[in-house]
Amino acid sequence: NAGVTQTPKFRVLKTGQSMTLLCAQDMNHEYMYWYRQDPGMGLRLIHYSVGEGTTAKGEVPDGYNVSRLKKQNFLLGLESAAPSQTSVYFCASSYSRTGLTDTQYFGPGTRLTVL
Amino acid sequence: AQSVTQPDIHITVSEGASLELRCNYSYGATPYLFWYVQSPGQGLQLLLKYFSGDTLVQGIKGFEAEFKRSQSSFNLRKPSVHWSDAAEYFCAVGARIGGSQGNLIFGKGTKLSVKP
Numbered sequence: 642n643a644g645v646t647q648t649p650k651f652r653v654l655k656t657g658q659s660m661t662l663l664c665a666q667d668m669n670h671e672y673m674y675w676y677r678q679d680p681g682m683g684l685r686l687i688h689y690s691v692g693e694g695t696t697a698k699g700e701v702p703d704g705y706n707v708s709r710l711k712k713q714n715f716l717l718g719l720e721s722a723a724p725s726q727t728s729v730y731f732c733a734s735s736y737s738r739t740g741l742t743d744t745q746y747f748g749p750g751t752r753l754t755v756l
Numbered sequence: 757a758q759s760v761t762q763p764d765i766h767i768t769v770s771e772g773a774s775l776e777l778r779c780n781y782s783y784g785a786t787p788y789l790f791w792y793v794q795s796p797g798q799g800l801q802l803l804l805k806y807f808s809g810d811t812l813v814q815g816i817k818g819f820e821a822e823f824k825r826s827q828s829s830f831n832l833r834k835p836s837v838h839w840s841d842a843a844e845y846f847c848a849v850g851a852r853i854g855g856s857q858g859n860l861i862f863g864k865g866t867k868l869s870v871k872p
Contacts, residue, residue, distance in 0.1 A: 681864055683846060684846070684862045699859070749797075750797075750799055
C-alpha cells in the first residue's frame with residue numbers, strides 16, 4: 642500500500658515550457674487535491690476533484706489545468722510555465738464524500754523550479 | 757471568510773521542555789480542526805483532529821490539542837519535546853468551498869527548532 646505518490650520529485654523548467662505532474666493513490670479515495678506550498682504562505686489549493694471525470698478550481702487555479710480520467714490518478718498541468726510557479730506541489734486525497742471532516746493524505750511533494 | 761492564524765512563525769525550545777503552538781481560526785459554524793506536521797523534505801502527516809465532543813484531543817507522537825470556542829483557538833501541546841519533533845506544524849480548519857464540498861484552509865505554519 643503505497644498511499645499517495647507523486648512523479649517527478651524534482652523538475653527544472655524554462656519559462657514557457659510545459660509539463661505534467663502525476664499524482665496516484667491506491668486507497669480508493671474519491672477526493673483528490675493539488676496544493677502549492679510557498680515560503681511563509683502555507684498550503685494553497687490549486688484544483689480539486691470530487692470523483693473520476695470531475696474537477697474544480699481552488700484558491701489559486703490560474704496557469705494550471707487538471708484532469709482526473711481515472712479514479713486513482715490526478716494530473717496537474719502547466720501549459721506555459723512562469724517563474725511565479727516555482728514552488729513545491731503537493732497532492733492529497735481523502736475518502737469522504739463530504740470532504741469536510743476526513744483526513745487528507747499527502748504525497749511527498751514535487752519541487753519545481755522555473756527559470 | 758474562513759481563515760487560520762498561526763501567530764508564531766518560528767519557535768525554538770530545548771529538548772525536554774514543554775511546547776505550545778498557537779492556532780486561532782475564523783469560521784462561522786462549528787469548526788473542524790486539524791494539526792498536521794511536515795518534516796523536512798516530506799509531505800504532511802496528520803497529528804490530530806477535532807470535530808466534536810471532548811475539547812481535549814489526543815494525537816500521535818504524544819501531542820494533544822485543546823479546542824476553546826470562546827477564544828477561537830486550537831493550540832497544540834506536548835509536555836516534553838524530543839529532537840525528532842523539529843519540523844513545521846500546520847493548523848487547518850475544514851471549510852466548505854462550494855455546495856457540500858469541503859476542504860482544508862491552512863495556516864501559514866510554525867517552524868519548530870529543538871535545542872539539544
